[in-house]
Amino acid sequence: MAASATVSGGAMPDLTHRTSFLGLKLYTLLLILVLMVVTTVLLILLCVRRSSKKRKMRVKHSSGAIPLVSKEIVEVNTLELKIEEVEEEDPKKKETKLEESPSVESPNIGWGRWYSLRELETATQGFAEGNVIGEGGYGIVYRGNLLDGSVVAVKNLLNNKGQAEKEFKVEVEAIGKVRHKNLVGLVGYCAEGAQRMLVYEYVDNGTLEQWLHGEVGPVSPLTWDIRMTIAVGTAKGLAYLHEGLEPKVVHRDVKSSNILLDKKWNAKVSDFGLAKLLGPEKSYVTTRVMGTFGYVSPEYASTGMLNEGSDVYSFGILLMELITGRSPIDYSRPPGEMNLVDWFKGMVANRRGDELVDPLIDIQPSQRSLKRALLVCLRCIDLDVSKRPKMGQIVHMLEADDFPFRSEHRTNREKDPVHSKAAAPSKIPYPTRHVEPIDKSSWR
Known part of the structure; x- marks a missing residue:
């Protein structure tokens, strides 16, 4: 009777008692359940963190983190330019390339507007010969009419042994943020696949x-x-x-x-x-x-x-x-x-x-x-x-x-x-x- 009263009164069960589940003892079964719960919680937290990080990267990409501008050019013996990564702790030791296909989620970034290739094709009537206003060793310049009615000069850089990529970087570095009445303003850029184009203000009286x-x-x-x-x-x-x-x-x-x-x-x-x-x-x-x-x-x-x-x-x-x-x-x-x-x-x-x-x-x-x-x-x-x-x-x-x-x-x-x-x-x-x-x- 005493033993029966003790069990019915809520005493702790015998943890060494074997259960019907695979014959495991009760304390072993409880330990397995605790580990499963902890593992599940950790997996959920990890997934949430990764999802949050991806969202931040997308926001950063669309808010103008590229193209990247270097703060310093050291002495070099080639035309290659180093472009720093903005948020690195030691930017002098880092080098990155402009992305091949920048995000078009937001058309306005940094120092100008990112134009799609289709926009510039429309503006220049498919890069028609009749719209050519200049031609040089590194590209052809077309007169373009954007959908908002503004007139621009579109410079299509020729991809001669990577020269287009080099000149694209140089232009972005040199005059991306520059605004002066005696310097041609850089309105925006286009970078899709191997295409590199620069969009300038249109100056209407020749050279x-x-x-x-x-x-x-x-x-x-x-x-x-x-x-x-x-x-x-x-x-x-x-x-x-x-x-x-x-x-x-x-x-x-x-x-x-x-x-x-x-x-x-x-x-x-x-x-x-x-x-x-x-x-x-x-x-x-x-x-x-x-x-x-x-x-x-x-x-x-x-x-x-x-x-x-x-x-x-x-x-x-x-x-x-x-x-x-x-x-x-x-x-x-x-x-x-x-x-x-x-x-x-x-x-x-x-x-x-x-x-x-x-x-x-x-x-x-x-x-x-x-x-x-x-x-x-x-x-x-x-x-x-x-x-x-x-x-x-x-x-x-x-x-x-x-x-x-x-x-x-x-x-x-x-x-x-x-x-x-x-x-x-x-x-x-x-x-x-x-x-x-x-x-x-x-x-x-």
Whole structure:
């Protein structure tokens, strides 16, 4: 009776008692049940965590985490560019590639809009030949009309041995976030499969090259004042790249065909496919020599050492082109005039600067304005890179009312007993310093 009362009163069961389930003892069966419950809970938690992580990755991908922009470009000897991963703890040691097929869940990301290939095909009428507005070694540019009514320029990059991918990365790095009135704006991108396309704002008045060297009639519409406005606008755009950004951007292909003009003759620097980024701790970057013959600085052509001084030299050639209306290299000219730099220096040294002005300019410039432009050219193409002015200084020189070197020139003449007042030239006081000839071998 006592034993019966104890069991009915709720005493603990005998855990060593064998059950009818496989003959297992009660405590063994209870342990198995507990382990099963714990395992089930852990599996549920793991599935929930994985699902949450995938959702976060999708949100991050559609919110503009790509394309990835590097903060620093180290010295390299190839055109390959390293693009950092934004959220890595040590970004200097990480490298990632732009995704082959970016998400189209959200069309607006980062610095522009992701366009689908179908959108751009529609905008350009299937990339019709009639919409071609430019063509170069790295791609074809089409005029496009988007569904919202806006007009754009679509650059379809040619996939020559991966060059399209390289140029795509460079453009995104260099001007993805840049907004300046003298730089062509990058509106968006397209990356589907092997296709790489860049969508720019449309500039509606052609290139400087077309207006300088095309068939414009007996009188050029580019007056002297318009040409100086174009020069100042180009200089301001380059000054922003060199001095207003961190890291600075070296364009590396400054030339007349890369200067676009709007209806008011405002200049916009375009085509950043060869650009290089230069961090604050680097005075130059060593890279493969690229650019256009006639515009490339001698020191870069011979050593591959690139910095903003190379752009300054190219701008000096561009300014000569504006003044004279001649191409940097013109084999149709007499032997002494084929190379614009050599001919230009010789004319200035012989005090024949008036003869340098493009004969298609109807109204000749003032002596002061011409003198200022000529000497800016000479400063820009100085063979000593350290003596070339910065682009910001060039803007000031071209915009200054008074000639910036007047007082300096007079001081030098007063100190030099050889140059007396009686010996002063009757016309423009051209620079008297020795100008060394260009080493033509470095241009090959």
